[in-house]
Amino acid sequence: MNLQNFLFRFFLVYTGLMIAAWFVLVLLRVSNFIGLDAAMLFGAITIVSTQFAKKNGRYFNSEEKTKAILGMLSIDLAIQLLLSVLPAVLPGGRLLSPLMLAFMLAVVGILHFLAIFLFVTIERRFLVKRGLIEG
Numbered sequence: 001m002n003l004q005n006f007l008f009r010f011f012l013v014y015t016g017l018m019i020a021a022w023f024v025l026v027l028l029r030v031s032n033f034i035g036l037d038a039a040m041l042f043g044a045i046t047i048v049s050t051q052f053a054k055k056n057g058r059y060f061n062s063e064e065k066t067k068a069i070l071g072m073l074s075i076d077l078a079i080q081l082l083l084s085v086l087p088a089v090l091p092g093g094r095l096l097s098p099l100m101l102a103f104m105l106a107v108v109g110i111l112h113f114l115a116i117f118l119f120v121t122i123e124r125r126f127l128v129k130r131g132l133i134e135g
Contacts, residue, residue, distance in 0.1 A: 081105060
């Protein structure tokens with residue numbers, strides 16, 4: 001599997017997990033989604049990283065790891081932007097000011113960059129322990 005395939009799969013899995021979680025929370029009438037995003041992010045990274053390791057028999061080299069992290073962050077921020085702007089176009093919605101939106105995306109971007117970096121690094125250890133790749 002090449003990196004482009006990896007990122008496309010990440011997009012599909014992450015988006016799918018977010019939509020599924022949203023439906024479940026709406027059905028359960030839960031209004032606070034805080035923390036759920038990190039769980040979906042970790043789940044998507046785990047699923048797609050495992051697929052990458054199985055298909056290639058190895059994990060990312062240092063160049064691929066950098067590109068994978070930046071690619072996943074870009075996809076994540078695009079989804080976050082969509083989720084931030086979408087409610088504004090719904091009836092009765094209110095759009096955040098551009099400055100507030102930029103600040104929110106910057107904070108989320110920093111936190112999610114750290115989370116993605118940590119998850120990708122930890123996932124390598126899990127894959128070694130499971131015997132899917134060599135240490």
